[in-house]
Amino acid sequence: MTTESLISEIKKKNSFLCVGLDVDLEKIPVFLLKEEDPIFSFNKAIIDATHQYAVAYKPNTAFYEAYGLKGWQSLEKTIKYLNENYPEIFTIADAKRGDIGNTSSRYAKAFFEDLGFDSITVAPYMGKDSVEPFLAFENKHTILLALTSNEGAFDFQTKKVGDEELYKHVLKTSKDWKNSENLMYVVGATKAEYFEEIRKNLPNSFLLVPGVGAQGGSLKEVCKYGLSENIGLLVNSSRGIIYASNDIDFAAAAAREAKKMQQEMNTIIDGIR
Numbered sequence: 558m559t560t561e562s563l564i565s566e567i568k569k570k571n572s573f574l575c576v577g578l579d580v581d582l583e584k585i586p587v588f589l590l591k592e593e594d595p596i597f598s599f600n601k602a603i604i605d606a607t608h609q610y611a612v613a614y615k616p617n618t619a620f621y622e623a624y625g626l627k628g629w630q631s632l633e634k635t636i637k638y639l640n641e642n643y644p645e646i647f648t649i650a651d652a653k654r655g656d657i658g659n660t661s662s663r664y665a666k667a668f669f670e671d672l673g674f675d676s677i678t679v680a681p682y683m684g685k686d687s688v689e690p691f692l693a694f695e696n697k698h699t700i701l702l703a704l705t706s707n708e709g710a711f712d713f714q715t716k717k718v719g720d721e722e723l724y725k726h727v728l729k730t731s732k733d734w735k736n737s738e739n740l741m742y743v744v745g746a747t748k749a750e751y752f753e754e755i756r757k758n759l760p761n762s763f764l765l766v767p768g769v770g771a772q773g774g775s776l777k778e779v780c781k782y783g784l785s786e787n788i789g790l791l792v793n794s795s796r797g798i799i800y801a802s803n804d805i806d807f808a809a810a811a812a813r814e815a816k817k818m819q820q821e822m823n824t825i826i827d828g829i830r
């Protein structure tokens with residue numbers, strides 16, 4: 558998907574909501590467990606109920622890999638369902654990959670070509686030649702971990718290298734990589750006070766922002782400095798939406814939570830018009 562198509566969907570829906578499909582068989586409604594593929598049945602119901610409020614879906618691959626071959630098949634069915642039924646929606650494989658170039662190019666093929674995702678999360682630790690194989694794919698997006706939402710972000714990412722924090726080196730250096738126009742960045746919602754500085758370095762890039770909902774980040778605080786001219790944000794909530802209820806009404810409850818977030822986003826977008 559092109560960035561222009563993503564922006565146009567954001568404007569059409571007045572939403573920059575990404576729903577995280579982090580499916581745990583211990584948390585989904587018990588009655589779904591008798592289905593042939595409970596994970597896919599759950600995802601299909603959540604997607605059908607929330608798609609009018611969301612512009613992106615982000616399955617975190619760990620939740621699928623944890624169930625072996627069956628889990629991978631559920632992931633494959635989920636992305637296929639999204640691409641066939643909601644091709645206007647942006648898809649993110651949250652796989653946090655990155656390896657020597659030869660290996661990264663296989664990861665890129667797996668997620669972009671075989672599975673057909675629009676984007677993938679990638680760790681920058683191994684540097685330029687580990688990321689450029691992902692960037693080589695036209696109209697596919699590489700979402701680089703910059704400043705993550707967890708406590709451990711302070712272990713390395715905010716440490717100074719020379720006179721600047723490591724995460725800032727990641728932002729600046731990555732801009733010089735080949736096809737860097739295909740880059741987006743992860744910045745955690747729990748780090749709202751950093752957004753002003755990050756936007757100075759990246760006025761136009763899209764930021765994937767996880768950490769609202771279950772991790773306690775604030776949408777309003779993120780938007781204060783995080784919004785760009787083209788919105789430029791994809792704010793993710795996983796548990797806060799998909800586990801709103803674990804009863805028969807689970808999809809309707811997820812839709813209610815997604816709608817609440819979309820309405821909050823709509824108000825924020827109206828405020829900057």
Ligand SMILES: O=C(O)c1cc(=O)[nH]c(=O)n1[C@@H]1O[C@H](COP(=O)(O)O)[C@@H](O)[C@H]1O
Binds near residue numbers: 617704743767769
């Ligand atoms: O790359 C990510 O999506 C990610 C980066 C980060 O800094 N923090 C973070 O929570 N995530 C992911 O975003 C999702 C957050 O889930 P909830 O806390 O349930 O909304 C999980 O899939 C995390 O793995």
